[in-house]
Amino acid sequence: MECVRKVCDDLYWVGGNDHRLALFENIHPIPRGVSYNSYLLLDEKTVLFDTVDWSIGRQFLENVAAVLKGRDLDYLIINHMEPDHAASIEEILLRYPNVTVISTEKGFLLMRQFGFDVEKMEEVKEGDTRCFGTHTITFVEAPMVHWPEAMVSFDITNGVLFSADAFGSFGALDGKLFNDEVNFDRDWIDDARRYYTNIVGKYGAHVQALLKKAATIDIKMICPLHGPVWRNDLGYILDKYQHWSTYEPEEKGVLIAYASMYGNTENAAHVLATKLVEKGMHNVALYDVSNTHVSQLISETFKYSHLVLASVTYNLGIYPVMHNFLMDMKALNVQKRVVGIIENGSWAPKSGSLMKECLDEMKQMSILNEELSFVSSMNDANRNEMDALVDGILDSMKDA
């Protein structure tokens, strides 16, 4: 049976939810599932905006047919060619052979590369418009948000923005569709941040370019390809995107990420957290890198102003899981953070200097002078260094 939602006059959500996929892009855990959103406009012409992942293909095709109610599909607009949205193009072409596909030059290139044989195609570029009856759509190029071919489509008639991967989130919708049908700030923001930072986080400058274009149009509703549709409080999510895409922290607070095999570095991390809270800094988050997925660590790094990395030395190097976190930070362009270092080793501690080398390769990372280096386990001799680190963190917050 069809499972659809009306978005607004003439527009229907015809996507679906996947609760079976464990790893998005085969790398990021999605315990709350994910939605693949596709939208169908019924005007004088019928227009489908993007398709869905093949995992929910059957539900999607049933939804499209139910909303069309016997009408033919005239147009398919492809904003983004990543297979989690584009995998069902071929099936749409087979079922609706009269359909004309609208996309960018690079979009069509990718269609050919993925093996889709499109006969009727219309290439569009920045600023082009198409009228489908009552609704006129304009196309805005959005390269690297998050693939090079990406564009967003804006319905000039009613202010609906089809934003592709921008403003998307992990998490299945499960009957809900709109941001005001969920408690976004309580239940969704962590997944939205984890989605943005790990999927699009590297391309902050490109997201900034898109946000600047978005500021010139009167957006009433945002229809992303994953997660809830935004129909009010747009300022909330735009503000988050402003922070994330400029790598500015959302909150004054300390993320402590530690790597420890036998609990002694972990102890130092806990002592640090306790002292910070005792001194009034309550916004502290503590993670063991070995049992926290790196996508979560990245997400939290984008959130907090301060980061403390506490690592054992391992075969003269950084503990591998911590090293992986640092490599991911660099790959995703993390920058503008104040960083504290805690190093441990039992015969030749080196993790501190090596972590600093990694941080030096990132932009605008300010490493605190107050470092804590200890051998094997913390003892009385380390109290002063620990207290200095705590004060260094708190002092640097006064300047921020």
Ligand SMILES: Cc1cc2nc3c(=O)[nH]c(=O)nc-3n(C[C@H](O)[C@H](O)[C@H](O)COP(=O)(O)O)c2cc1C
């Ligand atoms: C496989 C292995 C390799 C290690 N390599 C080093 C090393 O190269 N240099 C060093 O000073 N300590 C080394 N250590 C000691 C660790 O850094 C040790 O676990 C630490 O001092 C104690 O902290 P923890 O309780 O947080 O694990 C190594 C330990 C293990 C198990």
